[in-house]
Amino acid sequence: MTGTLSAPPAVDRRRRWLPELLRQAPFRRYWSAQTVSLFGDEISVLALPLLAVLGTGAGPAEMGYLTAAALIPNLFFSLLLGAWVDRYPHKRRLMVLADLGRAVLLAAVPLAYLFGVLSLGQLYVVAFLTGTLAVLFEVAHGTLFVSLVPRKDYVDANALTNGSRAMSFVAGPSVGGFLVQTLTAPVALLADAVSYLFSALFLARIGPIRTTAPASDDGAGLGLKRGLRFIARAPILRSLLLGTTTLNLFNYMFTALYVLYVSTELGLSPGLLGLVIGIGSIGALLGAAVTGRLVRRLGIGRTVVLSFVLFPAPLVLVPLAGGSPPVVLGVLFASEFLSGLGLMMMDITVGSLQTAVIPEHLLARVAGAKRTVNYGIRPIGAVLGGTLGATLGVRPTLWIATVGAIAGLLWVLPTAIPKLRELPEPDHAAAG
Structure with a gap:
């Protein structure tokens, strides 16, 4: 007796090569939202400062103020929004609204430029x-992540989403430069505005997800304190x-002076600097690809320790x-390549470890x-770097x-982190 075996659906054959998580529609839409938004952000990183310089005649001081304007909400609103978001039941709705709000804000800039009223x-x-709005999006992001992704x-x-981020670092500035050169910075x-619309669409289409009850309404003051208190009580997170x-303080001292140093002291042209x-x-792309394998081979703790060395050490x-x-180019290539590898390892492993130890509420x-x-x-690191650079050289x-x-690294070595093989359970004792 003979028969024919039915071939698997074409869509299944096409998805065999996909990582297991991307075969799941909810996570795939979440990842797509992250990916398209990250690419758009890299375009704005180049286009907005260029528009300030070319469209409004901004000088060095004004450029510093523009950078500070984007960073200051992290200081002013992170604690406040974090306490509020935990008490709000529809966190994904907040993320969609944050995307739509950013799309409207960015779209208003070229309109103002078109009518000659941009300032x-x-x-x-x-x-x-x-x-x-970026702060609002990010503080709500963790809850959606744990609703879509099993702990294991x-x-x-994190490797998939950070892989998208690394790819945006490679392609985003190039695309942004091409768009600015051919279509002007406002266009x-x-x-980026369109990327936020696509991100909102993908998030909205994720469909029903596992939800958790909102945190108890313990008042704004106590709500603000509970996040800080948990960090103080949780040894791994602390x-x-x-x-x-500590690493970021010194790294932003370095970042503030890097372009100045390699272009004036080492004589690199803008083209070589971009290379x-x-x-x-x-x-960074390689780091996103290999971190999962390293974690399975070395354990999460040792991989974290390795990242705390591999990210900053090559910058020496x-x-x-x-x-x-x-020789100069070879040294700089090695420094950037190895540091990018370590940065991605750190983002993936530290992000996973932090998410694991925090209770969902x-x-x-x-x-x-x-x-x-x-x-x-x-x-603070950037200002300190500039001040020391002007006084010490x-x-x-x-x-x-x-x-x-x-x-x-000194904050990590004396703890239980280096001995961790797997992600730990949430630290409910610190939450009490």
Whole structure:
């Protein structure tokens, strides 16, 4: 007796090569929303400052104010929004509204430019309000993540989303530069506005998800304190936050002076500088690809420790760079590539570990508290780097910044983190 076997549906054959998480429609739509938004953001990173310079005549001081306007909401609103979001039951709705709000704000900029009424003040307001909506989106993000992703898949899920981020680092600035050059900066901003609309659409189409009851309404004051109190009581989370904050303080000292140093002291042209940064993005892509395997081989704890070394340590090569142009380029390539690899390893493993130890009903509040500390230190590091660079010199300050960044590891080594093989359970004792 003979018969014919029916072939599997074409859609199944097409999806065999996809990672398991991306075969699941809810996570795939969540990942798609993240991916398209990240690419749009990289376009705005280039287009908005260029529009400030070319469209309003902004100088160095004004550019500093524009950067600060986008960062200040992290200091002002992270704790407040985190406490409020945890008490609001429809967190995905907040993320969709944040996307739509950012789309409207960015779309208003080219319209103002078209009618000849664009001002630097408007750009400050847009940067501040989009930064505020970004805080709202991010503090609500953790709850959606844990609703879609089983605990055992946290590392793989973070690898996929951070892989998109790494890819946006590679392609986003190139696309942004092309759009600015061919269509002007205001039109390029429309691409980011459209990306937020697509992100909102993908999030809205995720469909029903597992939800948790909103946190008890314990009052605004206590709500703000509970996120900070949990961090203080949770040894793993406290150590990770202190370590990453220390690293970010020194890393933003380095970032404030890097372009100045390599372009004036080392004599790199803008084209070569872009190539060097692109090499770092390729390292980040590799980091997204290999981190899951490293975690399975070494354990989550050892991989975290390795990332705390591999991200900052290669940057020591920058103040060491010297000699012939090929040697300088080779050293800078190695520095950016290895540091990009370590950065992605850190983002994936630290993000997974932090999510694992936080009880679901505290995710937004703790995210707000973490964001206040970790993002709040960044402008301080940039100002400190500029001040030390002006007083001590650029190269000595780079030495301080690169060596100091490695000190973040000292917060992690004495803890239980290096011994962790798997993601731990939520720390309910610290939440009490």
